[in-house]
Amino acid sequence: MSHHDKVSLRAAIRIHARLQPPKENSVSVAMLHATHGLCTDGARRLRRAEAKNWYGAARRLRNDLTITLDQLRCHAAEVQWALLDSPRPPIMPPQQIYHDLLALRDEFADFAIEMQCETVSVTTEPIRLEGLDLGAFTIELNWGRIDHLDPYKVLAVDPQPATRDEDVVHPHVQGETLCEGEAKQAIHSALLQGRLFDFFLVVRQTLLTYNGGSAYVAIDEWSGRRCSDCDA
Amino acid sequence: MRILLINNLGGGFADYVDVPADTTVEQLFQQRMENARPSDYLIRVNRLPVAANQVLQEGDRISITPTKIEGAR
DSSP, X not given: OOHHHHHHHHHHHHHHHHHSOOSSSHHHHHHHHHHHHHHHHHHHHHHHHHHTTOHHHHHHHHHHHHHHXXXXXXXXXXXXXXXXXXXXXXXXXXXXXXXXXXXHHHHSSEEEEETTTTEEEEEOOOEEETTEEEEOEEEEEEGGGTTSSOOEEEEESSOOOBTTBTTEEETTEETTEEOOGGGHHHHHHHHXXXXXXXXXXXXXXXXXXXXXXXXXXXGGGTTOOOOTTTOO | OEEXXXXXXXXXXXXXXXXXXTOBHHHHHHHHHTTOOGGGEXXXXXXXXXXXXXXXXXXXXXXXXXXXXXXXX
16 A cells, blocks of 8 residues: 555545544534624624725625624524534545545546644646636545534635735636635535545536636636726 | 436435346336436436446445436525
8 A cells, every 4th residue: 555545545534533523512502602792793894884885895794794694594403403413424444435535536637635723635737718717726625623614724725816806816706715605515515525526526516617797707708907986 | 236326306215225137227227217318317326327227236226316406495
């Protein structure tokens, strides 16, 4: 067994252990409480930005709050689900997770496991959407946070941000966060079951798809000039 | 025979199902995805691309992932 295979095996065992359900639902309640706190804080910051006419900041805060409220809804559903004692979906055994990690090495341009940071990362091929070159993206999953609000990041390798908002490096990525849209449930399901190959595949296909009806910045506005009056 | 079927469309379905012996990838797709077009999906057996007429084996892992998945803002 090669060094890479041994690292993948060790990671698979740790990831499997991390996926085991808590004996109580106290972890889910704690996350619900934490998410509620983020919503309260986000709402306060948004009110302040709007009061001061900080239009750019208010737009970003509004987007962030929308995401956090959605996460609050998901966490509330998880707590409710635990209370109803519904059967949990099957968690993949370590062998399946191990084979996922081996397959990811061949599927993506770059692949890495960092045991100390508890991360698995892959890098896509350069992405081009409707003539717009965005470069490659690294998808970094932190398995220590696999059941948390933000278990993964999407990082532009060579950022080509929108002119009017340099936080937007992809029509559906702001900062390091992908707005998952249609992918949300499939991503959530894949992570909770330990189906890492599916998780990275779904995220990649989402990055490869342009949804002009709901983008942080539309492709035809990507290189637009910033308005000095209203920061739009 | 028993296979692991994963459908990453929508909510994501992943579970072990029983299918007749000698079922091909194409037949399984048509049974489970009805009017969908195979070209709109990444169909993998044991994480690898396969021919539509490949015959499934006991214990195979079949995943069906849409090629286009719309993000949002």
